[in-house]
Amino acid sequence: MNGWILAAGIVLGGGGAAALWGVTTGPPARRVIAQNLTTSAVCPALLLFAQGYGRPAYVDLALLLALLGPVGTLVFARLLSGEPERERTSAWGLTWAAAALGAAVVVALCVAGGPGRAMVKLLAIGVLLIGGNLIASRALAGGFQGVRGG
C-alpha cells in the first residue's frame, strides 16, 4: 500500500519541480507549456494518492483536474495572444512523455483494482487527461494566433 504513496510522491515531486522551474523562467510561450505540464503531472499523482490511501472518493479530484486543467491552459493560450513575441513553441517529446505517464498510471490502477465501475471511471479520466493534454499542446504548437479561431 505504501508503494502507491511513494510513487505518487515521486511523481508529484519530480513533475511539480520541473513544472515550477518551467513556469517561473523563460519566455511566455514556454511558461504556458510548463503550466500544461502541471496538469499532466499532478493528475496521475492524485490517482496514485487515491489508491494509496484506499479512498476511491479521492479519484474525483483527478477527474476534476483532468477536466479543468486543459481549460486553464486554453485560457492562457487565448488571452496571451496579444503578447508581442509570437514564436511557435511545441514540445511534442514532453507531451508524449506526459501522456505515457498518465496512461501507465491508469493501466497500473486498472490492473490493481480489477474490472468494475471504478475501472470505467479510471479509463474515462485517462481519456480526458490524454485528450485534453493533446488538444492543449496542439493549440500551443499552432501558435497563439491559431487559437484565435476556436
Next chain:
Amino acid sequence: MGGGDVYDAVIVVALLLVAASATAAVVQRDPARQALVLSFSGVVLATLFTVLQAPDVGLSQLAVGSALTPLLIMLSVRKIRRRGRSKEDTR
C-alpha cells in the same frame, strides 16, 4: 522504515512545492506571468489539501484555482492594457 514515514514525506514534498510556488508568484513582476505561477500554485495547494486528508477543500480549491482565478486575472489584465492603449491613441 515505519509506515508513517512515507505519509510524512509526501506532506513535506507538497508543503515545499506550495511554499516555493507561492514565493515565485510574488517575486514575478508581470501580472500575466504571475497568473501562470498562481495557476500552478492553486493546483499544488489542492494536492496539499488532499494529502492532508481534506479532499472536499481540495476539490473547491481545484475548481477555483486551476481555471477560474487565472481567467479573471487574464481578462482584467487584457482590459487594462486595452484601455491604456486607447488612451494613448486619443492623445
